[in-house]
Structures are given as structure tokens and as C-alpha cells.
Amino acid sequence: MTLPTAIKFAKTPLTTLFTGLSESEVTRLNQISSRRQIPVGGFLMHQHSEANSVYIVEEGVLMMERNSATGRRQVVAFSLSGNFIGIAQNEFYEFSVSALTPVTVKEFPMRAFMELQEQIPQLKDNVRRIGGNILAHALDQVFALGQKKAHERVSFLIQQLLNRKSGPRTRVVELVMTRQDIADYLGLTIETVSRAFTKLKQEGIIAIHSAHTVEILDPDALQELALSE
């Protein structure tokens, strides 16, 4: 039980499945893949179901969560376009993954994907790297949940979304998820999350255009709160 890592809010472009693959290798990957659509609220996979596929998000936003028998829920990640989903330790998924927006994913049958990994070393390497990034992400979350106050955690999330979104570098972030989702991601309640947003607004760090659209007014202050390390 052990081990390292954690890119803070890396500007480093994260490794994707296709990083460094030749055209023909990409083609081979695409040949074993199929496209799948998930409507809002639909599930890509369920906790404890058989892990038969892995996926790449092509479009939309997914949410990864873990549910307990006692009804507690922990959101572990929000998966954006380009993200990889589905590496399981055992033969069952350990998480449920649902769509926050209409989503299209590329699906790779597990067996064929594993074989390709053996044939394409770079692919295997990418998967390893992606695993590392996921671990880094999890450890950032550990730090946030263990050490940060409510408004710092919210800053942390906003910053994550800001850094990860593709496209032009703007100061506006779309919060696709509900306050409940955010609360379950940050280990808080809806009300506390809401109050944290209000606080950030009052301090002039963000502007809240609608509940799901915030503009960053003071990026430095936000970053400072988000890291608080």
C-alpha cells in the first residue's frame, strides 16, 4: 500500500489512449471499437457488473460514483471528452458511471483491447500512464477532502474544470453537474456547497451567471484557494 504522484493542476497535456500511436495502430484500435450513445441520466456501467469493455469519452460529460449499501454516495470523478474509462482491477466494475449530458463513447471489448495492448507496447504504456494520472487525481481529491474547507474545495473543483476543459481559454466554466453531485464529490452537503459559491461571489472571486455557469473574476485568488498547499 503505497505510492506516489500528483500533478497539481497540470498544464501538461494528459496522456490519452492514442498518444504516440502510429496511424495504423490507431486504425487497429478503431477497428475493434464501436460507438455508443448514452442519454442524459443513462448509465454506461454499473457498480458490480461484469467489466466487459473499456471506453473513451468522445463527447459529453460523465460522472463516476461509488454507492454504499447505507445509501451514501461518493462521486469520484467527472469524465470529460478524451478521458478513458473502465480499467478494472478484478472482473467487475467498482463504480457506476452515468451521463450528465448526452454522451457518445467509443467502446472497446475488453478481450480484444487486452490483446491489442500486448501487440502495441505504446498502447500498454499509455494505459499505464493514464492509470498514473487517475491515481494522481484521486490523491488530489484525498488532499482536498482531508485538508480543505468548503469554499476551498469548491474552488478546487472549479479550477479542475477550468484546467481540463478544451477549447479556447476563457474564464467561464459550465457546471454541468447538480449541486448534489458537487456535494457528493467534495464530501459536503448541497447547502454548504451553495453557501460556498455565494461566499466566493461575495468575495469577488467568481460571478455566478446562473447556477450552472460561473465566470472567474480573480483567477489568482481562485488558484490560491484551490491549491491551498
Added chain:
Amino acid sequence: MTLPTAIKFAKTPLTTLFTGLSESEVTRLNQISSRRQIPVGGFLMHQHSEANSVYIVEEGVLMMERNSATGRRQVVAFSLSGNFIGIAQNEFYEFSVSALTPVTVKEFPMRAFMELQEQIPQLKDNVRRIGGNILAHALDQVFALGQKKAHERVSFLIQQLLNRKSGPRTRVVELVMTRQDIADYLGLTIETVSRAFTKLKQEGIIAIHSAHTVEILDPDALQELALSE
């Protein structure tokens, strides 16, 4: 940003570096390795220093932590005998690792170790698996910090130590670490940790022989609290 897994409190024997290796392969590993001793309080590695080696714990207990500029500290893991330490994402360690007891580790120079991984597929596979276990561990911690109350978190830790310790199956657990270490692992303060122990004692779930030795009186109740999922 994505991905699965989490063995609760697995009875499954965790993968070690040597799992499934032939005798000759083990020998080759040992040939590139050297033994190193760390006194109590000494450091095996420092956050941000160059990642030149990986290690296996042979004897003793290590603590892995992440420190922030603002002085906050998050303990990420307690590494026991058999654990693997040092896989870095980039060329620098992301954590500091120090010894809670006198420790002996087996050290593998990074470069040679990487080469061996290429030559021994099973070794590479083991490293991958260990990475998965670490991720699972991190996600368990996320769940604990996000969803559990103080006495549940303490139960969580006791249960982890109970499950991971080798040797005869007793009900006594040695807490090698200080209350401060526990607090920084669970995202609490010393006082809260102490009160949580007292509470578990008062409820007849554990007996506290000394601050560093507890006996589990009611394993089922403990497990229930520890999981609370």
C-alpha cells in the same frame, strides 16, 4: 480522469513484486537490488527529489505523506512489509516517505528496474497490478474522508491495519504511528482522533491497552463502522 476499482477490505492476498516470478527471475531482481536501513524518523525519500529508485519494504513500517507550502500535511499511506514504494509519474517523487520503526528496504535502481520490466513481462504486470491496488487504496480513502464520521474513520484505519498485518490472526493491533499521524491520515485533529478512540472503547468495540495497542472486542461492529457502505 476516470476509473474504477476498490477492493474493500480484501482478504485477497495483494500482489507483490515477486508474485508469479520464476526463481531465476527473482534472482535477477535481487541482483540489481541492495539493502538499505532507515532509522526511526529517517526518510526514504523526499517530495520533489529525483526518483532514482524504487523499493520494497522488508521490515518495519513507513509513512507516506504529502506536504503543502502552507504547512498542511496529508498522510496517504502506511507501508508495511511487502509493500512496494516509488513508482513516480514524472522524474520526481511526489511524496515524502519516512520510517515509523526501524526499517529495512530492498532498493532497486530505477533504470535497471525499468529494463528488467521490459525483459520480464510478469514483472511489468505485477507493477501494473500493484498500481491498481494503490489506486483502490486511495479511493477507499476518498470515500472515508468524504463520507465517514470521525469514529468511523478511526474504525476504517484499525480495520485496514488488522487486515493487512501478517502473522497469526489475532485481535490485537499495534498502532505504530502517533495520534498526529492518524489525524493527518484521516483528515482530523489529534483531539478528535483521541475522542473517537475513547468512544469506540466506551461502546465496547475495542479495548485500549496502551495508546499504541488496541484489542478488537467486537469485530463485526468494527467492520460495520469501518465500511459503513
Added chain:
DNA sequence: CGATTGTTTGACACGGTTCAAAGTGGGTGG
């Protein structure tokens, strides 16, 4: 055996949760 460090306990303050109610907005059907 004393001194120092770590742990427990107590009293109080504060942040976050809970419970309740009032806004707000988006979607649907009339």
C-alpha cells in the same frame, strides 16, 4: 527519577449539517 513528548479530557467556538421555507428556472401541456 526528572524532563520531555505524546495523549486524553474539558470548555468553548466555529464550520458544516439539518430542517424548513422561499426563490428560480426550465419544460410541458393547455
Added chain:
DNA sequence: CCACCCACTTTGAACCGTGTCAAACAATCG
């Protein structure tokens, strides 16, 4: 196209768990 409805969000007030500050206690080490 508007009005209503439902789900979500915000705000308020009281409560509770955890943090903070302080002091007593215990254990360890020289």
C-alpha cells in the same frame, strides 16, 4: 405562447460534530 409545475437552488435558523485552546495526565527516554 404563456402559465403552471416540478425540480433544483438559495437562504435562514437551530443544532451538532469537529476544531481550538488549555490543562491534566501518561509514557518514554536519558
